[in-house]
Amino acid sequence: MPLDRSSAGDPARTLELLWRVPAGTPRRGPRKRLDIDAVVAVAIGLADADGLDAVTMRRVAQRLGVVPMTLYTYVPGKAELLDLMLDTAYLRMSRTDTAGRPWRDRLTAVAEENRALFEAHPWAATISTGRPPLGPGMMAKYEHELSALDGLGLHDVEMDAALTFLLTFVQANARSAAEARQVRQDSAMDDEQWWAANAPVLDRVLDPGAYPTAARVGSAAGAAQRAAYSPEHAWEFGLRRVLDGLAALIDGRAGSVETGPGAR
Structure with missing residues (x-):
């Protein structure tokens, strides 16, 4: 199972992005429509709504109204984007x-x-x-x-x-x-509805005499915590x-x- 982890991308580029250090000589051409903060805000919105699996470069680009290749001029990939999302969440903490x-x-x-x-x-x-x-x-x-x-x-x-x-x-x-x-x-x-629905079957298959401590403690905890x-x-x-x-x-x-x- 893939593990989402921080610092999985290019460390040098990630640090530049985190601290907003300009990368190299500015390119000539039309002024950019977006900035990194806008990209990160959309990615966080997707993750908050649907989890990290929903955060793909394609979906972020669609939300921003650009083609995916345009997004890569701001962020190299999802690994670096993840670090930007996490650091932004940290920065905004109370x-x-x-x-x-x-x-x-x-x-x-x-x-x-x-x-x-x-x-x-x-x-x-x-x-x-x-x-x-x-x-x-x-x-x-x-x-x-x-x-x-x-x-x-x-x-x-x-x-x-x-x-x-x-x-x-x-x-x-x-x-x-x-x-x-x-x-x-x-x-x-x-949980109360689930246990109520399954209680008849559990009563048939579970013998409290075989698991006296588990039955006693489980019943007490279940009653206290519902x-x-x-x-x-x-x-x-x-x-x-x-x-x-x-x-x-x-x-x-x-x-x-x-x-x-x-x-x-």
């Missing part, structure tokens, strides 16, 4: 000013900002960013998010790892939430556990210092 607040509040804000990003642009959660696009959006995002961990007694590598730990949870939760929405859409029924899986419950439970895990590192660090109102 960034909460949490200066002076306790570290848990600051990291919660970072988590919620990224969750909002993935809700607005579900496709962004599906992209592997092991090699992130180092554009202005990515750098502004990274700088902002690291500030939530600065001054806590962590060394630089620990700050980066702690942020990765938090954001990996957020991305995984976003993917699961998107999958749950897709299942509901494809089946044309919510589904086998609740993205909202997974978010609230998981974020607390992530912060608790980081507390073992941050609060236990000798000489850890918080500054500002409400600090420990």
Whole structure:
């Protein structure tokens, strides 16, 4: 299965595009009708509506009213376009000013900002960013998010790892939430309706005596969440556990210092 990942195109050209560096000597001829921002805006609109598979150079060109070959004079291909889309989404993210607040509040804000990003642009959660696009959006995002961990007694590598730990949870939760929405859409029924429709068959084939723990826990979780899986419950439970895990590192660090109102 193909993997959508960042930085899969020509790295030099991608960086030039991300930072809007002019490529070589300007060509003579008619003035260009489009610009990169217009191309990226259309691509993001297609991805938001129909997912990344809908983003092809041909479809973007059609939306812009140009032939596909014209589009290649702005962006070399889909790989570079994907980096531009992702960096633009990062650049437009909301960034909460949490200066002076306790570290848990600051990291919660970072988590919620990224969750909002993935809700607005579900496709962004599906992209592997092991090699992130180092554009202005990515750098502004990274700088902002690291500030939530600065001054806590962590060394630089620990700050980066702690942020990765938090954001990996957020991305995984976003993917699961998107999958749950897709299942509901494809089946044309919510989880309660699905379980009610299939309960008679399940009652015949599943023996609670053979799986006593699974039956007990599954019934309790299903009743509490009104589904086998609740993205909202997974978010609230998981974020607390992530912060608790980081507390073992941050609060236990000798000489850890918080500054500002409400600090420990």
